[in-house]
Amino acid sequence: xxxxxxxxQALSIQEGENATMNCSxxxxxxxxxxxxxxxxxxxVHLILIRSNEREKHSGRLRVTLDTSKKSSxxxxxxxxxxxxxxxxxxxxxxxxxxxxxxxxxxxxxxx
Amino acid sequence: EAxxxxxxxxxxxxxxxxxxxxxxxxxGHATLYWYQQILGQGPKLLIQFQNNGVVDDSQLPxxxxxxERLKGVDSTLKIQPAKLEDSAVYLCASSQMDRGPYEQYxxxxxxxxxx
Numbered sequence: 001x002x003x004x005x006x007x008x009q010a011l012s013i014q015e016g017e018n019a020t021m022n023c024s025x026x027x028x029x030x031x032x033x034x035x036x037x038x039x040x041x042x043x044v045h046l047i048l049i050r051s052n053e054r055e056k057h058s059g060r061l062r063v064t065l066d067t068s069k070k071s072s073x074x075x076x077x078x079x080x081x082x083x084x085x086x087x088x089x090x091x092x093x094x095x096x097x098x099x100x101x102x103x104x105x106x107x108x109x110x111x
Numbered sequence: 112e113a114x115x116x117x118x119x120x121x122x123x124x125x126x127x128x129x130x131x132x133x134x135x136x137x138x139g140h141a142t143l144y145w146y147q148q149i150l151g152q153g154p155k156l157l158i159q160f161q162n163n164g165v166v167d168d169s170q171l172p173x174x175x176x177x178x179e180r181l182k183g184v185d186s187t188l189k190i191q192p193a194k195l196e197d198s199a200v201y202l203c204a205s206s207q208m209d210r211g212p213y214e215q216y217x218x219x220x221x222x223x224x225x226x
Contacts, residue, residue, distance in 0.1 A: 042217055043204075044217070098156045103151070103153050
């Protein structure tokens with residue numbers, strides 16, 4: 001199992017702006033997952049990207065994966081105050097490998 | 112579908128007391144996880160069950176923490192005796208399987224304060 005490291009640690013933007021956060025990991029993966037945690041809804045799975053995919057979209061979310069650089073990015077377009085949360089990436093190997101969460105990126109979206 | 116249920120939502124105890132948390136996973140989910148999340152940190156896996164067998168408990172402080180998943184459905188996590196550093200949110204999660212691209216579904220958590 002391995003831990004993803006999110007960057008930046010904190011990000012503050014205005015509503016309507018885009019937010020980009022990055023994730024780096026160390027060894028090969030089967031897939032990489034992004035989760036969001038806010039005080040109201042707890043920890044929620046956002047999107048999963050497989051190792052053979054380069055980009056994936058879900059609503060206002062866009063995730064990219066570069067396995068050669070062992071990195072992923074999460075883009076939130078047209079941010080809303082409700083996007084205020086901590087975002088965690090979780091790279092996953094095959095088999096019974098646990099998800100190891102880093103400290104996350106704390107996103108603050110101001111009205 | 113119903114989500115992962117946890118109880119209680121909040122618990123305050125004194126150090127050296129015991130406490131138990133309960134989790135009911137999503138119906139049909141074979142894998143169940145307990146995480147500890149200390150303020151300002153990401154969740155840390157304490158124990159992982161596949162049906163009613165333990166897959167990973169390498170980070171469970173076994174001198175004081177115990178967990179069981181009877182009949183492969185509900186699970187309980189117990190701390191006895193509690194220490195001040197056990198103050199955290201305890202999250203339960205479940206997934207269809209552990210192998211492969213299955214996301215985890217988390218419950219609302221139990222916030223434990225040890226005084």
